[in-house]
Amino acid sequence: MDANKNRIKARLNKKINLEYETSNRAAFLYIDLSEASMSYLLHASGVVTGSLSCFCLACDAFLQSARHATHHVGTAEHQQKAGAVQLSDKFPHDHIKKFKRGYYCEFCNVLMPIASKVNVHITEDEHKHNKGVLLLKPLGLDVVAFNNVLIEEKAWHGLIEGVCSLCNAEFEDEEDHKADAEHSLNLVLKPIQFAADNAIFRHLDDTASQCLICNKLLAPGRMSEHFVNAEHLEIYAKQHIETNGACRGTETEEITAVTENNDKVDDCDNPPTENFEKDIEEEETRDFAKANKLTYNKNNKKSFCRICEVHLPASFKSIKEHVEGTNHRRLVASSTPSTTEPKDPGNLSKQETIKFIKSTVDIETPFNIVTIINLKYCILPNSLSLIWKNDSRIRCVLCNMNLPPHSNVSDHINTRQHSLKWINVPVITSERNEFIREVHPGLYHCGFCHLVVSGWTDMKRHLECSDHVQRKAVWEQRLRDHKAGAQEFLRLHPQTVFVQLMKMLNE
Ligand SMILES: [Zn+2]
Ligand SMILES: [Zn+2]
Ligand SMILES: [Zn+2]
Ligand SMILES: [Zn+2]
Ligand SMILES: [Zn+2]
Ligand SMILES: [Zn+2]
Ligand SMILES: [Zn+2]
Structure with missing residues (x-):
């Protein structure tokens, strides 16, 4: 890579970092379209590609070759028709479009006659992988996956605390090592993989894979567990960014060129040193x-x-x-356990949820449902129930278990097992303007951000970070918007859902 290009990349990176700082990583980032692979651009324009010829689903037209198709998608008539077809909101993250001839998956170039087939399709590994690869984009020196999660430069290069996990070698100077030809080759050869739970990892060898979100090495048997553990999810949440999403540009060459090449690239040989030493x-x-x-x-x-x-x-x-x-x-x-340092400083005052909560009111807004607690806090209902939802994955933070995909969350919340735990969760009352619960000993849940932080020191740090401050401000505004409505509701229905729950448990 020539020096000029490097400079441009560095500048771009700096600009984006600035945007992060000023707008809390919610920067509206524009990513260049020009690097997208040709066939994907056709798929994203509603053209199914075959071995030789193509078919435009938007215009219902046969196209003799990819060249014809490329010309076709540039015509005004096609762009008008294709522009009228939106991504299906039934599958908001999977780039499925509904055409006259069926549901079309842009990532996989697959046409399905009915929606139920799509439900199955989007859970398949091949779809997950195609989606992951096609949405992978360079962003300055970092990389964005799924249009919304940032893989930092160090993680992308596999650099963990002075050791390069791609080359399996120590390095002195990070910049020198990244510029090394052997390292670059490893970067191209070691495939990125995508799996359920938005897992993004790199298969290094038979003994280790690397989580690109945490930049951590994992033993093969620990993989699936890692992608649902609280610490990983916490980092995942921190790496969340918003991009313009509409862009389909990808740098796929590097990935598609990957062969399952297990012929190990030789370890960097250590320079000969004196054997004695x-x-x-x-x-x-x-x-x-x-x-x-x-x-x-x-x-x-x-x-x-x-x-x-x-x-x-x-x-x-x-x-x-x-x-x-x-x-x-x-x-x-x-x-x-006996040598564990105390996880909280001991001067926290706490009160069980059942005693702390006097009322809860659910308010339906045009965009979502919010819950108002004690007319003082406004948060997401799932945050109150301690349920994490991410695409089709649902996890109960309190019971530490995954619920079946697409299952009804309230079925779980209403189980005796969950409710009994839930009412006893301590609320940290010494932080009066926060809604923090200690979901497990030493693990604190921030109600506004709906995330879990380990240790009180880290929770204090979280409360000061700009992410939290901004999210909290948004929820405080929502409280102001809906407080009067909630008050009115409580006046008409003095017995709240919460009281009903208590009654149910006492039966
Ligand atoms: Zn067309
Ligand atoms: Zn697909
Ligand atoms: Zn390396
Ligand atoms: Zn991880
Ligand atoms: Zn260890
Ligand atoms: Zn539960
Ligand atoms: Zn928070």
Whole structure:
């Protein structure tokens, strides 16, 4: 890459960072269309592509070849017809359009006669993968996935604390390493994969994959668990951005060029050092690893942490960094409960939800339903119930379980099991203008942001971050908008849903 291009990218990146700072990552980003792959541009214009010829679903017209099709989508007549067809709002995130001849998936170039087939189709791995790949876009030096989640430059390059997980080698200078040809080749060869739960990961080798959201290595057996754990979801929420979405531009060349090439690209060879020094270093590393319950394998230059189930390069530096990392320390602490440091400072005043909540009123707005609690807080009903919904995935934060996709959330909320836990969740009353509950010991839920933070120190930090401040301001405005309505409702229906719930539980 020439220097000029680098400079432009850096400038673009800087501008976007500025936008993040000023508008809380809700920047309306425009991404260049010019890099989209040709066939995807046809699909996005309503043209089904076959082995040789094509068919325009918008105009109901046969097109002899891709060249004819490319010409066709440029005509005013087509653009008018295609422009009138919107993405189906039944499947808002899956780029499905309804034409006279059926439902068409732009990502997969698949035409389906009825909506129920689409329901099945969008849960299939192939669709998830195509969607992920086609929506992957460069944004400055970072990358955006699904049009709404930012993969930071370091994660994209697989750089974790001085170690490149793509090259499986340590590096001194980050910029030098990224410019290295072997690193660039690895970047192209190691495929990005997409799976259920919006998982975005890179398959490194048989022993490790990398979560691109957390920039963390995962053992194969830990994958599915990782993508639904609270810490990952928390980071996912932080990386959320808004883009113009309408743009279909993608840089697919790099991804489609990927072969399932498992012929391992050789590890960067360490420069020859004196063997004596090397032996001592290896011995120290081995002892250090052992003392911290990590296995150490000098032959394949790997170590494995049994506590975190993570593979690491077997260097002293990376093992030390891992052992001192917050994740590892947290897991160690939780497996030896007696030595756990207190998770909250002890001066928090708390009150059980059942005692704290005096009234709840649900208000239907043109866009969604909001819940007003004690005429003082306005939040999402799912935030109050502690249910996370993301596309078709539904998770109860309180019961720590996934609910079947598309299931009725209120069925779960009304179970005795959930309700009994829910009424006993402590509300942190010392933060009077916040709605924070301690959903599990040491895990705090912010009602306005509907996210969970581990440890009170981090929660305090969250309350000061601009994301939270801005979201809270939005909810306070909604409270002002709907308070009078809620008051009126309570006057007419003094017995609220909440009281009914208590009655139900006492039966
Ligand atoms: Zn057409
Ligand atoms: Zn599809
Ligand atoms: Zn590298
Ligand atoms: Zn993750
Ligand atoms: Zn560990
Ligand atoms: Zn539950
Ligand atoms: Zn918050």
